[in-house]
Amino acid sequence: MKQLLNRTFEGTLRVPGDKSITHRSLMLAALAEGRTEIHLPLKSEDTYRTMEIMRAIGADITESGDIWIVESRGHAHLHSPAGPLYTGNSGTTSRLIIGLLAGLGLEAEFSGDDSINRRPMDRVQRPLLDMGADIRLKDEKYPPVHIYPKPLKAIDYDMPIASAQVKSAVLLAGLFAEGTTVVRESSPSRDHSEIMMKQFGAELSSKDGVISLTGGKKLTSADVTVPGDISSAAFPLALAILKPGTSITIENVSLNPTRSGILEVLEMMDANIEIETLPGDGEAIGNITASYTPELRGFDISGEIIPRLIDEIPILALLAAYSNESCTVSDAGELRFKETDRIRAVVDELSKFGIRFEEKEDGFTVLPGEIEPAAGTAVKGYHDHRIIMMLIIFSIVSDTPLNIDDTSAIDISYPGFINDLESLRKDA
Numbered sequence: 001m002k003q004l005l006n007r008t009f010e011g012t013l014r015v016p017g018d019k020s021i022t023h024r025s026l027m028l029a030a031l032a033e034g035r036t037e038i039h040l041p042l043k044s045e046d047t048y049r050t051m052e053i054m055r056a057i058g059a060d061i062t063e064s065g066d067i068w069i070v071e072s073r074g075h076a077h078l079h080s081p082a083g084p085l086y087t088g089n090s091g092t093t094s095r096l097i098i099g100l101l102a103g104l105g106l107e108a109e110f111s112g113d114d115s116i117n118r119r120p121m122d123r124v125q126r127p128l129l130d131m132g133a134d135i136r137l138k139d140e141k142y143p144p145v146h147i148y149p150k151p152l153k154a155i156d157y158d159m160p161i162a163s164a165q166v167k168s169a170v171l172l173a174g175l176f177a178e179g180t181t182v183v184r185e186s187s188p189s190r191d192h193s194e195i196m197m198k199q200f201g202a203e204l205s206s207k208d209g210v211i212s213l214t215g216g217k218k219l220t221s222a223d224v225t226v227p228g229d230i231s232s233a234a235f236p237l238a239l240a241i242l243k244p245g246t247s248i249t250i251e252n253v254s255l256n257p258t259r260s261g262i263l264e265v266l267e268m269m270d271a272n273i274e275i276e277t278l279p280g281d282g283e284a285i286g287n288i289t290a291s292y293t294p295e296l297r298g299f300d301i302s303g304e305i306i307p308r309l310i311d312e313i314p315i316l317a318l319l320a321a322y323s324n325e326s327c328t329v330s331d332a333g334e335l336r337f338k339e340t341d342r343i344r345a346v347v348d349e350l351s352k353f354g355i356r357f358e359e360k361e362d363g364f365t366v367l368p369g370e371i372e373p374a375a376g377t378a379v380k381g382y383h384d385h386r387i388i389m390m391l392i393i394f395s396i397v398s399d400t401p402l403n404i405d406d407t408s409a410i411d412i413s414y415p416g417f418i419n420d421l422e423s424l425r426k427d428a
């Protein structure tokens with residue numbers, strides 16, 4: 001990483017494919033009769049966990065360079081796995097698979113790594129029990145999760161939290177439930193499941209936060225091209241804004257409005273960014289250019305924007321530290337249930353450099369002030385990809401070598417992160 005310090009960066013990058021869309025494409029392609037090609041999938045630890053699980057229940061998936069091919073004779077050919085499943089570090093795999101397995105009426109058991117085994121699964125279990133599923137959890141909350149075959153009925157579900165994982169689990173189960181499943185969202189969460197289910201022929205409509213899905217409709221294959229992941233793009237974009245002499249363009253990245261809250265905050269901060277939308281009929285995509293911005297305004301965000309930038313909050317905290325004004329994030333208590341408690345992690349690690357935080361149960365305020373980077377400071381990544389990548393961007397922006405305990409979790413969502421940054425070095 002030393003090779004990235006005391007440099008400036010310039011150029012164009014394609015970040016890896018969207019993680020949320022890749023997970024969903026593997027699941028839906030396995031349910032849909034026919035051959036699906038998934039172009040430019042994210043090849044990362046988390047998405048391979050979903051691929052292995054889909055194979056363990058009978059999906060035929062082959063990899064051919066940047067295309068994954070799923071050949072399916074339809075959902076009826078999927079079967080209970082021969083042994084326990086493993087979801088690794090992936091919350092999306094864990095939550096969505098509960099809905100999928102319950103919907104298919106399969107018997108299965110799964111657990112994950114230490115982080116997943118501490119993440120709550122009862123949020124998905126509750127609505128599925130209402131649908132008639134039989135799902136058992138350790139201490140009524142955590143993996144190992146056991147799922148037993150039961151027929152499902154549609155429900156009308158008022159979401160108590162804004163969670164795309166819960167919504168998607170209910171919808172995946174709803175594909176096989178008797179009747180029309182209705183999900184009511186209080187704040188919009190990412191809608192990739194809804195978009196893709198329609199592409200695969202599901203009888204689904206969505207309006208003003210109310211999603212209706214009629215069970216029993218046969219899905220048919222549809223090719224998917226995965227756009228770049230805006231959650232990954234956020235790191236090089238932050239680098240461009242914070243590093244003097246730097247300008248970076250990210251091409252073909254998802255601009256889905258349920259994901260692009262970060263761009264709205266960058267605009268609030270008066271950051272130098274340009275967004276070019278590209279034509280297309282599925283997921284919104286475009287190119288984003290960000291450049292060094294010496295004076296950054298503050299922000300105060302809460303409410304409906306939070307689910308639209310939830311995974312970008314660690315890197316937003318770093319941007320906030322460089323603002324001349326105070327920056328507040330509220331209504332983001334969900335951050336405490338991610339790979340690690342991301343509020344704690346951000347506050348504990350960035351405080352080591354004189355960055356002043358007021359921590360709250362549901363967020364934090366970053367106060368303006370001097371940053372005091374000290375070479376060789378020991379920092380912890382908590383085996384959380386987003387915390388680690390934020391710390392690496394801080395190290396590069398402040399030209400300070402840091403002693404990060406373990407960076408291997410980068411591979412959860414962005415293998416090639418360091419290489420991509422190297423490709424942008426002005427002298428590369």
Ligand SMILES: O=C(O)C1=C[C@@H](OP(=O)(O)O)[C@@H](O)[C@H](O)C1
Pocket residue numbers: 019020021092162163164165166168190310311334
């Ligand atoms: O559905 C998805 O693909 C995701 C939903 C979000 O989680 P929640 O549903 O828990 O908010 C997000 O944090 C996660 O990275 C991916």
Ligand SMILES: C=C(OP(=O)(O)O)C(=O)O
Pocket residue numbers: 019046089090091092093311338339386413
């Ligand atoms: C929270 C994340 O993912 P997951 O919930 O799938 O582990 C993330 O990618 O930041």
